[in-house]
Amino acid sequence: MAKMDAIQMQLLQEVAGLHEIPEGAYNLRANGETAGRQSTANITITPKEAGSGIDIHIKEGTKHESVHIPVVLSESGLKETVYNDFYVGDDADVLIVAGCGIDNCGTQDSEHDGIHRFFVGKHAKIKYVEKHYGSGNGDGKRILNPVTEVYLDEGSTMEMEMVQIKGVDSTERTTIAELKADAKLIVRERLMTHGQQSALSAYKVTLDGDGSSADVVSRSVARDRSYQKLDLCILGNAACSGHTECDSIIMDEGRILAVPSLEANSVDAELVHEAAIGKIAGEQLIKLMTLGLTEAEAEEQIINGFLK
Amino acid sequence: MLDLNHISFQAESENGEITIINDISLHLDSNKFIVITGPNGGGKSTLAKLIAGIEPITDGQIVFDGTDITNMNITERARLGIGFAFQQPVRFKGLTVLDLLRIAAGKNISVSEACEYLSEVGLCAKDYIRREVNASLSGGELKRIEIATILARDVRLAIFDEPEAGIDLWSFQNLIRIFEKMQQSENGRTILVISHQERILNIADEIIVLSEGKILRQGSRDEILPDIIGTKYASDVCRKLSEEA
Ligand SMILES: Nc1ncnc2c1ncn2[C@@H]1O[C@H](COP(=O)(O)OP(=O)(O)O)[C@@H](O)[C@H]1O
Ligand SMILES: [Mg+2]
Numbered sequence: 001m002a003k004m005d006a007i008q009m010q011l012l013q014e015v016a017g018l019h020e021i022p023e024g025a026y027n028l029r030a031n032g033e034t035a036g037r038q039s040t041a042n043i044t045i046t047p048k049e050a051g052s053g054i055d056i057h058i059k060e061g062t063k064h065e066s067v068h069i070p071v072v073l074s075e076s077g078l079k080e081t082v083y084n085d086f087y088v089g090d091d092a093d094v095l096i097v098a099g100c101g102i103d104n105c106g107t108q109d110s111e112h113d114g115i116h117r118f119f120v121g122k123h124a125k126i127k128y129v130e131k132h133y134g135s136g137n138g139d140g141k142r143i144l145n146p147v148t149e150v151y152l153d154e155g156s157t158m159e160m161e162m163v164q165i166k167g168v169d170s171t172e173r174t175t176i177a178e179l180k181a182d183a184k185l186i187v188r189e190r191l192m193t194h195g196q197q198s199a200l201s202a203y204k205v206t207l208d209g210d211g212s213s214a215d216v217v218s219r220s221v222a223r224d225r226s227y228q229k230l231d232l233c234i235l236g237n238a239a240c241s242g243h244t245e246c247d248s249i250i251m252d253e254g255r256i257l258a259v260p261s262l263e264a265n266s267v268d269a270e271l272v273h274e275a276a277i278g279k280i281a282g283e284q285l286i287k288l289m290t291l292g293l294t295e296a297e298a299e300e301q302i303i304n305g306f307l308k
Numbered sequence: 309m310l311d312l313n314h315i316s317f318q319a320e321s322e323n324g325e326i327t328i329i330n331d332i333s334l335h336l337d338s339n340k341f342i343v344i345t346g347p348n349g350g351g352k353s354t355l356a357k358l359i360a361g362i363e364p365i366t367d368g369q370i371v372f373d374g375t376d377i378t379n380m381n382i383t384e385r386a387r388l389g390i391g392f393a394f395q396q397p398v399r400f401k402g403l404t405v406l407d408l409l410r411i412a413a414g415k416n417i418s419v420s421e422a423c424e425y426l427s428e429v430g431l432c433a434k435d436y437i438r439r440e441v442n443a444s445l446s447g448g449e450l451k452r453i454e455i456a457t458i459l460a461r462d463v464r465l466a467i468f469d470e471p472e473a474g475i476d477l478w479s480f481q482n483l484i485r486i487f488e489k490m491q492q493s494e495n496g497r498t499i500l501v502i503s504h505q506e507r508i509l510n511i512a513d514e515i516i517v518l519s520e521g522k523i524l525r526q527g528s529r530d531e532i533l534p535d536i537i538g539t540k541y542a543s544d545v546c547r548k549l550s551e552e553a
Contacts, residue, residue, distance in 0.1 A: 219402075247401070281398070283398045284398050284400055286362055286382060286398075287394065287397070287398045288411060289381075289382040289383045289386065290360055290362070290382055290386050290390075290391070290392045291386060291408075291411050291412045291414075291457060291461065292383060292386040292387050292411075292412075292414055292461070293383065293411060294383050295383070301403065301407070301411060302400065302402075302403070304402075305400060305401070305402030305403035305404075305407060306401055306402040307402070308402050
């Protein structure tokens with residue numbers, strides 16, 4: 001990591017919680033170039049032959065290992081599209097940490113579009129953590145448009161934690177998942193937008209196999225004049241169960257459009273949707289103020305808790 | 309410690325303006341255990357909210373420890389040492405019991421300190437400390453956590469609005485022990501409890517009967533209690549529960 005400067009290290013810490021070289025397999029990408037890569041006996045990372053991106057192969061039966069693939073951008077005006085494909089062997093049980101941090105102090109827009117595809121083998125278990133973060137006070141926008149595709153084979157499980165709390169001006173997130181029998185998908189998304197930011201987040205989860213299930217929960221806060229569109233869709237094509245929940249706090253002049261949708265193509269599909277948008281309850285503010293917080297402090301505590 | 313000078317509270321209702329608190333004057337001394345009782349809708353909760361600054365008085369003056377707090381907001385009053393346990397505590401998605409106790413304490417108290425407050429209110433600390441203060445908690449659990457948030461603060465005046473509601477599995481004796489312990493503080497703390505419960509009325513230094521926004525009676529326990537026992541103002545929840553069972 002000798003190539004990384006202080007700003008890049010800061011970004012790295014924000015998106016991947018890394019202070020130093022991680023243990024296990026990793027691929028660090030900084031300003032469009034590889035800044036470090038390491039494979040392990042069970043996890044191989046290879047650059048793609050054509051175009052930019054990497055292939056990550058996780059051997060079947062790999063247990064308790066992790067892969068970190070953070071991306072940092074600190075150069076104004078950089079625009080890149082990266083393809084990362086994960087091939088996860090049967091029965092593997094691993095942690096994957098991705099994330100992108102952009103620092104833009106310049107006047108040109110910086111953009112990172114990451115396309116992540118996961119081919120998850122039978123009975124494998126994946127925990128996936130993705131954090132997006134922006135900083136820098138230039139006029140150039142910080143743009144992130146991640147696409148995530150998840151293909152879950154029989155009996156496999158994927159737990160996804162997607163967080164974007166700060167500093168990304170414009171984002172269009174697309175997540176697609178297809179589940180075979182007994183596969184399970186759990187998504188926890190946390191979004192906060194402020195200023196003039198706009199965030200679009202769309203999920204399309206298809207439950208194809210009997211016994212498959214999905215639980216997609218999105219919590220978001222729209223402050224200032226920001227805009228969010230949350231599009232959560234589950235299709236049930238078998239004896240499956242699906243649940244989506246969209247829970248948003250709106251503040252200032254923020255705007256939120258929640259578009260939940262369910263489609264059942266099997267009589268045995270059980271799909272549930274919940275959606276709520278509202279401002280912070282006055283009673284919650286009052287309670288924290290009676291404990292000695294100012295209104296602004298109370299607001300901050302409530303939002304922090306909500307997005308935790 | 310607290311003086312209410314001719315305070316009134318009017319609010320808008322469907323039938324126009326109504327007077328909910330009607331020209332009340334009241335003096336509370338330090339180091340006292342005072343119980344406010346009276347019929348439902350009499351204005352007890354409203355009076356407590358006026359003291360805490362949650363609703364603004366429309367007339368009169370409130371003086372706390374020599375300071376005129378009439379125009380102070382909730383936060384300022386809280387920082388002067390007024391604590392308020394709600395009749396219907398609020399739930400928070402995401403905030404844990406530990407978060408709430410830390411906010412109440414005003415500092416990052418250790419987990420074991422926070423656990424002590426929970427044990428005081430009869431909750432098994434390790435089961436609750438990481439729980440979210442959300443809809444998964446029962447009304448009774450929430451009520452006890454609410455009381456714990458007052459214990460975590462070093463208040464001069466502690467107001468409890470019907471603290472006994474929903475104490476289901478928790479003994480009354482425990483609640484009374486908490487009040488007794490709170491009163492042993494060095495700062496001359498006064499406890500103001502809104503309650504209908506005979507057992508709580510029984511340990512009062514002073515009883516105030518509030519009805520239709522006015523003080524109907526005020527005096528020592530010995531003066532007031534004999535007159536209201538068995539009336540609609542005082543009932544024993546435990547007796548009632550055992551009769552229903
Ligand atoms: N902000 C308000 N606006 C209109 N009516 C109110 C308001 N606050 C309280 N009230 C009414 O005032 C009366 C007294 O309420 P409350 O103080 O809760 O009584 P208690 O606690 O003694 O049962 C009730 O009839 C209640 O509906
Ligand atoms: Mg009341």
